[in-house]
Amino acid sequence: MKYIVAFALLCVALVAAKSISTEQSQFRAFQTKYNKQYTNEEFTYRFGVFKNNLKVIRNMNLKSKAQKSTATFDVNAFADLTVDEFKKYYLNSVVAERDMNAPVAADVHVDAMPTNYDWATLGAVTPVKNQGQCGSCWSFSATGNIEGAWFLAGNNLTGLSEQNLVDCDHECMQYLGDHVCDQGCNGGLQPNAYEYILKNGGIDTEESYPYTGVTGTTCNFDASNIGAKISSWTYVSSNETTMASYLYANGPLAIAADALTWQYYSGGVFDFKECGSVLDHGILITGFGVDTTNNEPYWIVKNSWGADWGESGYMRIIRGKGLCGLNTFVTATQI
Template identity: 40%
Template sequence: MGRLVLLLLCFALIGFEVGLGFRIDENDLTSDESVWGLYDRWRSHHNVSRGYYEKHKRFNVFKQNAKFVHSFNKKGGASYKLQLNRFGDMTNEEFRRFYAGSRVNRLRAAPEAPHGDDSFMYAEADNLPPSIDWRARGAVTGVKDQGHCGSCWAFSTVVAVEGINQIKTNKLVSLSEQELIDCDNKANQGCNGGLMEYAFEFIKQNGGITTEENYPYKAQNGKCDALKMNMHDVTIDGHQNVPTNNEAALMQAAAHQPISVAIDASGSAFQFYSEGVFTGDCGTELDHGVAVVGYGATDLGDKYWIVKNSWGVGWGEQGYIKMARGISDKRGLCGIAMQASYPVKNSTSVAANNQVPRS
């Protein structure tokens, strides 16, 4: 069967995170005056600048979102909570349209798509650990922020490459998303979206990828720096795809390395996720690239995936979300098992193919 390809526009963020938690009290919603006070505190907390007319235009949107978040949390009974993050004065329709609109080239048959080596190296893996967290094993860099750029595909790719490189070499190296945005442009489209499988193929064909320090992130499309692109600090030998719609296979892979996955992140609950095991409503129109960096279960037995996002540390659990694992839908929650892939690295050398000396 042909591989379904997703060109991810991603969910870009405006600005950079400066605050973490933001709480709502019952008294904050008793009148328009109290909601205005809440709105002022929210804008200050998240460093959101709004002109006079824009503030008044956004006020009712903010009020509805504040009521939604407070009502959900007050009702209780769910395994997760919500919070007024920096999307607080944006409607979900705007959120969908602006960050996952018609520019997304969603699921389509694409025979030209990279298929990896058409095998799954973990197919026979058994005796898997009941839980694993690649952060605790030193294979995950800090949470990054893609800013106002639809580059989630590059961040998802880099998480997986950073992970397998650390596993093979015992060295954690923060790699350059900007190199992928600027230079991997034959199929991917920089801040206008891309696909992790194309990015893995680019890194392989290019002979490697350089560091974030050498080619820092700009949150915008730029001209490819050929010199930096040819500084191959980390190499991979290719990539493989996880069998489609198979959470058991995804678990086999995630037990061995971080995995790039695509999800539907357009729902209101996902928009305002704060903590806990997410079980909210979401579809399977894949529009966002993230990475599975582990899995586990709560004391109550709720199974989850540990997912690293690229919206800064102020979203979710310090930039992460626990997404329910083992649901009845074979596609997984939000389509997490629909299109997963991972890089293959056989060498234990950090830069086996580096041909360019540093000055």
């Protein structure tokens, strides 16, 4: 009997060793792909975080399948980060919450809405950008909306400078009883960014004021390098049918959403019921469509985490459920 027990324990040990070996191989491949460099001490810690995240990814895929969602999750550049680190580096510390007393744009009536529509395929959206480890998502969301509006006003598509906002925009507003200011890599709000651009007379081009991913101590705005101007901004209805009509008529929409569960998204229509409603990330809705696999209506969202995240820097998220609070803080500018 004791030989049988010993043999069983040996088998368990071999399986465990094989699992560790596989995880180490995955971690080495991850390091190579994303050029991750660690000290010996940090390697041990990051490997532990990575192993835990592999379990998280597996569980999310199982939950997604159980919920009959087409969304998939996989190892990406964030796989060596804890949840707290991901929140700190990539989400907005200034949580958005819509001021329900603020004016909302008039509804747009469209006689025949298409089933699928995406401004990214129609020349109104710049390539996917990367905010890096800087909580500046709000600036990318704001510039994305203005880039689209500027193009639709008859101008050339022009990349606009997020760094201009990160360095120079310290605009504040009384926001739901609080005095809220834009704080570069420490967070901000699209409405504040719009107000800064209105007062500033415009925003510089991305080419003239390139992104560095850190909050500069000096504002280098140059009026001779203005790439776009706006005349006003507004909130847009939280009704998702109305949102689609407004987007179809006026271009991409700058929004905020709860993105904590987006860390490992790799593709499909995101319909993850565990997604919350704390609006901690600014992004851009560029279009909408219907997935033929499950007949799921979705939004097309442009993110600012680089082109190797999600579906080439984009994600599709279920439309019509208010998932992740994406319909509660919708803004747009006018040229």
